Amino acid sequence: MSRVFNFSAGPAVLPEEVLKEAAAEMLDYNGTGMSVMEMSHRSKAYQEIIQTAEKDLRDLMNIPDNYKVLFLQGGASQQFAMIPMNLMKNKVADYIITGQWAKKAFKEAQMYGKARAVASSEDKTFSYIPDCSDLDIDDDADYVYICENNTIYGTKFKTLPNTKGKTLVADVSSCFLSEPVDVSKYGVIYGGVQKNVGPAGVVIVIIREDLITEDTLDGTPTMLKYKIHADNDSLYNTPPAYGIYICGKVFKWLKKMGGLGAMKEHNEKKAAILYDYLDQSKLFKGTVVKEDRSLMNVPFVTGDEELDAKFVKEAKAAGFENLKGHRSVGGMRASIYNAMPIEGVEKLVDFMKKFEAENVK
C-alpha cells in the first residue's frame, strides 16, 4: 500500500491514523460485535459516539452554551435553502459575493425573499475580499451572509464584515477547524465536513438558540427545519451515522494535535512554504492578493495553459494528486487542509522547483 499526496479540494485527505482506527473497528466497534454502520442510531453505543463527537467539537471551538450543534444531511448546498427558509423573518438578507458558493447561496435565497448583494469581488475574478467595513446593510436584514473561505478562488475573510448589528451567517466548509474562531460573533456557522473534517454526507450547523424557531417560511419541509433537528439532538430521523463517527475521530485527532491554535500555526507554516515559493518563482504565481490568501486552498498558474496542463500531468505521475484548478478558473490549486502533512507541501514545492528549472528557458 502506498499513499499519495492528495491535494483535492474536497472530499479530501483525512488523517491516516483516523483511517487506520476506522479500518480496525470496521467489524467490531469497541466490543459491540458490530460495525458502526450496522448500529441502531438509538442504541447506547451510538448515542455515546454522537454525544462525544458533539462534546469534542464544543471543546475544540469553544462553542458557547447558547449555541446548538446539529449534524445534518444534504451537504452545504442544502443549507443555501435552509438558511433563508429558517431565518428570513423579514424576508430580507444581505449577501457578500466572494465566489461561486456565495453566489449560489445568494441565488437560492432570492427564491425566498429580498436577497441583496451588498458587496462583490466578481470584478476581478474573486481574487480578493471586498472591503466590508461599512456596507449598506438593510435595516430589515435578517442576516448578513458570507462564504468565509472561498474554496475555488483561494481567498479568506481575515476580518469579519461589519454587519451593523445584524446576524452573521458563515459557510466555513473549506476552513472548518483550521484555526480558532470566536463563535459568539456568528449567528450561524456551517459547513459540509468533506474538506477538513470527515467524509461527504454530513453538514455541521452551529446555530445560536434564539435563531431556532417554529416560525419558518410556509412550505418549509420538516427535514429542513432547524428546530426539528435541534429538538431531537440530530436524531429526528436516521442521521448519517458513520460519517459522524469519522468526524468524531477527527475531533479527537485535532485535540491530540493541540487543538485549533496549534492547527493554525501548523497551517500557517505549511501555507507559507508554498506561498513563499510562489512569490519568488519566475514560473508560477499565486492568483490572490496577498492579504486575502487562504491557508487552505492555494490557486496558482504559470500563465500558459499548456504548461499548466503539463505540470498537472507530471505532478500526478509523481504522486501529487488533484492539483488541477477548478473547472471555472483553470490553472492549479493545491488544497492543503489540516490533514495534509507538511511533508506533502515540502515535496510539492521541491517538485515545482524541479519543474521550473526544466521549463523556464
Next chain:
Amino acid sequence: MSRVFNFSAGPAVLPEEVLKEAAAEMLDYNGTGMSVMEMSHRSKAYQEIIQTAEKDLRDLMNIPDNYKVLFLQGGASQQFAMIPMNLMKNKVADYIITGQWAKKAFKEAQMYGKARAVASSEDKTFSYIPDCSDLDIDDDADYVYICENNTIYGTKFKTLPNTKGKTLVADVSSCFLSEPVDVSKYGVIYGGVQKNVGPAGVVIVIIREDLITEDTLDGTPTMLKYKIHADNDSLYNTPPAYGIYICGKVFKWLKKMGGLGAMKEHNEKKAAILYDYLDQSKLFKGTVVKEDRSLMNVPFVTGDEELDAKFVKEAKAAGFENLKGHRSVGGMRASIYNAMPIEGVEKLVDFMKKFEAENVK
C-alpha cells in the same frame, strides 16, 4: 473479535464480507493511494464506483431504461416532502395509511396540497394491509402512495394497490432488494438504504423519467428537485460518496448470492423458521395477520410486558441484539434483512424455545 446477531430494524446488519473488503481498502482503494472517503467525487476512480453501483442496481432490479436512479441525501424522511413538491401538479394525492411512516409521509404531503387518506389499517394497530382492490382514488390524484413494507408493524403489501391508472409511489426502505420487483408498475420506488443496502445517509430514488420535470411547487429548494439530481447523475453537489461505495459492494454481494430471486427464497426460508415457531409456540405470538406478514420485520409478543422485557434482556446477554420492539408498539421485533444469516434466526429460535421452556408454567 466476536460478531453478535444484530436484529436491528435499521441501521442494520451488513454482509460480513462487504465490511471486510471495506476495512482492507480503507487506506488505499484499488491502488489509488487514498481512501474512498478522501476521493474527489469528480475523480475517475469515484466516477467508476458510482457508475458501477448504478449499473449493478439496474441489473439486480431489472430497471427499465426510462427510469433514473438517484443517490441522494436526507433519508427517507426527506422524500416525504420531495415527493409532493415534485409530483403534485394537480395538488392532489392519495395515501394508504399502513403505519407510522406512511402517516408521516401523508402529513408532510398535506402541507403541499390535498393529500387524502384513502385506506388505513390504524383501527387494528396497523396489524394488516387494507383491501386496496377498489379504492376511491381521486380523478385528479397525481399519485397513490404506499409504504410497501412497514418496518414497525411487520406488514407487507403482497399485492400492489389498484391505483386506477394513477402513478404508484412506494417507500421500500425496509424491503429494498429483498425480492424481485416489477419496477414498471411504479412511478417512484425509493428507500433509505440503512436497512437492506448500506450505511445510513443515502436514499435511493428510482423514478420514471416523465415524472422528472422543471415544474415543481413554488419554493422547492434546488436540492429537493429530482431534475437537478437527474440532470447531474447524482453529482449536482458532493454526494454521500462513501455510503454509495458500500451500497455498491452490497449490490455485488447480492449478485454473487444469485440476485433477488435467490434472496427471496433465502428470505422466505429464514422468515419461515421464525413464523413457524411463533405459530406453534404457547408463549410467543406474532402480531400480524398471516397473509400480510413481512419477510423482513417480525414483531412478536408474549402478552406480558414484564416477560417481554425479561426476554429482551436475556436475549441480549446471549448475543441477540436489538430485539426490543419499536417504542410505539412494545414487545419484540426481529428484523431479519438480507444480510442476517439463517444461522442467526435458527439460533434465535433455539433461544426462544429455551426461554419458553423456562417460562411457561
